[in-house]
Amino acid sequence: MLPQVNKILYCTDLSKNASYAFQYAVYLARQTGADIHVLSVVEQLSGDEKLTLQSYILNQSSREEFLHQRLNHAREQLQQRQDYFWEVIAPSEKALRSKIVGCEVVEGYPVQTILRRSRELGCDLIVMGAHEKGWLHTLLGSVAKNVLRESRIPTLIVPRPEKKTS
Numbered sequence: 001m002l003p004q005v006n007k008i009l010y011c012t013d014l015s016k017n018a019s020y021a022f023q024y025a026v027y028l029a030r031q032t033g034a035d036i037h038v039l040s041v042v043e044q045l046s047g048d049e050k051l052t053l054q055s056y057i058l059n060q061s062s063r064e065e066f067l068h069q070r071l072n073h074a075r076e077q078l079q080q081r082q083d084y085f086w087e088v089i090a091p092s093e094k095a096l097r098s099k100i101v102g103c104e105v106v107e108g109y110p111v112q113t114i115l116r117r118s119r120e121l122g123c124d125l126i127v128m129g130a131h132e133k134g135w136l137h138t139l140l141g142s143v144a145k146n147v148l149r150e151s152r153i154p155t156l157i158v159p160r161p162e163k164k165t166s
Contacts, residue, residue, distance in 0.1 A: 002072055003124065003154075004032070004124065005032040005034045005124045005125050006033075006035065006037070006124055007034055007035050007036075007037065007119060007122055007123040007124055007125075007126070008025050008028060008029055008036045008037070008123060008124070008125045008126075008127055009036075009037050009039060009114070009118045009121060009123040009126045009127070010022060010025040010035045010036050010037070010038050010039070010127045010128070011039050011040070011110075011114050011127070011128040011147075012038065012039070012040045012078065012081075012095075012128070012129075013040070013041075013110075013125060013129075013131060013143070014040060014074065014077050014078060014081065015129065015131060017129035017130065017131060017158070017159075017160045017161070018129045018131075019081055019085065019129075019156035020088070020126070020129060020158060020161050021127055021128055021129035022081075022085060022127075023085075023102055024127055024158050026089075026093075026096055026099070026126040028125065028127065028156075029096060029099040030093070030096055030099075033113060034099070034124070035098050035100075035101040036100050036101065037040070037100055037101060037102040037103075037104075037117070037121050037123065038078070038082070038100060038102065038103040038104070039104055039105075039106070039113075039114065040074055040078050040106075041103070041105075041106055041107070041108055041109075041110040041113045041114065042070055042074050042105060042106070042107045042108075043107075043108075043109070043110060044107055044108055044109055046068075048116070061065040066101070067107075070107075071105055071106075071107060074105045074125060075105045077084065078103065078105060082100075082103070092152050100122070102121070104117075107140055110143045111147055111150065114126065114128075114143075114147050115147065115151060115161045116148055118151065118153060123153060124153060124154070125153060125154050125155070125156065126147060126151055126153060126154070126155040126157065127155075127156045128143075128144055128147065128155070128156075128157060128158070129157070129158045129159075130144050130145070130157050130158065130159045130160060131143070131144060144157050
């Protein structure tokens with residue numbers, strides 16, 4: 001018996017390729033009838049970054065406001081990307097928006113957060129875009145590579161689309 005895909009976890013770093021990968025998540029939801037959970041992880045600040053923040057922003061409430069704004073900015077970006085995607089999609093496909101059953105932006109370590117949320121939500125598939133970060137990560141970004149290695153459910157890594165030449 002072939003495995004069923006009922007829940008897809010679509011992970012986005014809000015990059016251009018992540019938007020491209022969303023097309024695949026929606027396509028798979030259409031083909032399988034699966035629901036889509038959208039997750040964006042805002043990377044937690046390192047110890048050095050927190051120390052720098054404390055050094056330059058002495059007021060505790062101002063630091064908290066700065067951290068709060070990071071998450072709000074990501075939420076706004078995610079909402080804008082979603083709105084644009086559904087605005088330009090073919091009218092016959094707009095009903096697929098109802099397949100989005102959850103959309104969250106959380107702060108954490110991306111790999112661990114993605115894997116934890118996939119288990120908590122009972123997802124059958126993870127969809128995310130590859131992200132090129134120079135020579136060390138030529139094929140996959142480190143997050144995609146580590147999720148692929150650690151995941152116990154199928155994971156689709158969508159490569160960056162070919163650049164169009166004029």
